[in-house]
Amino acid sequence: MxxxxxxxxxxxxxxxxxxxxxxxxxxxxxxxxxxxxxxxxxxxxxxxxxxxxxxxxxxxxxxxxxxxxxxxxxSNNETYFFREKAQLDVLVGEVVDESLRRGGKLRVWSSACSTGEEPFTIAMMLHESKRIAPAQVSLRASDISPRALERAARGFYRELSFRATPPEVVQRYFHPFENGFFVNDDVKRMVEFFRINLLDARAVEATGPHDAIFCRNVLIYFDKPTQKRVVEAFAKALRPGGYLFLGHAESIMRLTDLYEPTITSKAIFYKRKPDAD
Ligand SMILES: C[S@@+](CC[C@H](N)C(=O)[O-])C[C@H]1O[C@@H](n2cnc3c(N)ncnc32)[C@H](O)[C@@H]1O
CATH class of the missing domain: 1.10.155 (Chemotaxis Receptor Methyltransferase Cher; domain 1)
Structure with a gap:
């Protein structure tokens, strides 16, 4: 050909x-x-x-x-379980603390979840921490790729997805099938998948309010004006003080002043300023 x-x-x-x-x-x-x-x-x-x-x-x-x-x-759908885990520790730690203090639900959005490894990792870590009941968690996950979302909804994974997964977690939350593993139903039930284009600012805003949005390893594929547009739409979908987690290689410091960056020795994340609208 x-x-x-x-x-x-x-x-x-x-x-x-x-x-x-x-x-x-x-x-x-x-x-x-x-x-x-x-x-x-x-x-x-x-x-x-x-x-x-x-x-x-x-x-x-x-x-x-x-x-x-x-x-x-x-779309590049590269992803794996427990990717950039230090950020997920911030979610299970201080973001959950704040939700418990407020007495409301924890609302998390994995906004470009690809084949589902990111939201399922969040579900497993929340479950593992035993800090918050699954009924108190709203965990939504989306992508633009219909094929990636089909695979996420199926919940079947092969070896490459587990490259950073502790073996005991595989034992606890997956069951083997042929040449891979299915994620267990109790983890699966915690995640609701849907399709959204992150460029659709109105649709993005309508998903909120969230306590935390994950948008990791996506903005690198966008040009600067598009990155700015997307993170500004996220600000409208986050509660004041809500958290935005981006990938390691993605910085929005010079793009917008709607967020307060926090840099610890392990993780970088952004908090929506109270007056950002
Ligand atoms: C490399 S994966 C990142 C997966 C996961 N967040 C991670 O960090 O492992 C990037 C994902 O962004 C999605 N994506 C690209 N453009 C998008 C858009 N405009 N709206 C929603 N998702 C998009 C792709 O379909 C792909 O699944």
């Missing part, structure tokens, strides 16, 4: 459309990556070149279905 080549103008038009839709930004170094990721899509839609594919994405009858496919094809 010969490769269908993408021209410079087609690349620019397509990457801008993708950025506007999902935030994911393919810079000039990623032209060939985009070209190769979309080969199968062009064939599926019987497009002989990228110009035809672009026309399909803007005017084709099934364009929304195709954008849904792209949400799965274009």
């Amino acid at each position: 010969s490769t269908i080549a993408i021209s410079e103008p087609e690349f620019v038009a397509l990457r801008d459309a993708i950025r506007d839709r999902f935030g994911i930004f393919y810079d000039d170094t990623k032209q060939f990556l985009l070209q190769s990721r979309l080969q199968t899509r062009l064939l599926k839609r019987s497009c002989s070149d990228f110009g035809a594919y672009l026309r399909f994405l803007t005017g084709g009858l099934a364009r929304e279905e195709e954008w849904d496919e792209l949400a799965s094809v274009l």
Whole structure:
């Protein structure tokens, strides 16, 4: 099968459309990556070149279905259980403390959860801590990729997902099946999955108010204006003083002053300022 080549103008038009839709930004170094990721899509839609594919994405009858496919094809879904655990310790420690003091529910949102390892880790750690009853926890998890969400809802994982998981946790919260493990029902029941595009500020705001939002290892794929837009929408979905957890490589210090950063020896996180709106 010969490769269908993408021209410079087609690349620019397509990457801008993708950025506007999902935030994911393919810079000039990623032209060939985009070209190769979309080969199968062009064939599926019987497009002989990228110009035809672009026309399909803007005017084709099934364009929304195709954008849904792209949400799965274009996202990097790399994740694993107990990733960047120090931040999760902050959740189980001081965020839970605050909820207990307020006497309300603990409301957590894993906003780009990929295949579910992040929210299930949170569920397991909350369960393990025995500090708060599952009935007092609202743990929601979302992603833009329909395929990742299907896998999350199934709750079946292979070895790579467990690279940072203590063996006793696997024993306690999973059961083996063929060449992998299913997460146990009591953990599964704690997480509610749904689909959302983080660029949809109104939908993001409507998910709130949350005590904590996790948005880890996502903003690195966005350009600066999109990062700013997303974290400002999060501020509207967090209660005053609510926590935002980002990935190690993601800093919003120069993007917005709606948050107070906290840097400890182990973890970095941001707290929504009381007057941020
Ligand atoms: C690398 S994974 C991060 C998973 C997990 N948060 C972690 O840190 O392990 C990035 C996820 O962001 C999702 N994503 C990318 N753009 C998005 C958008 N506009 N709205 C919602 N999710 C998005 C992708 O589908 C992907 O599953």
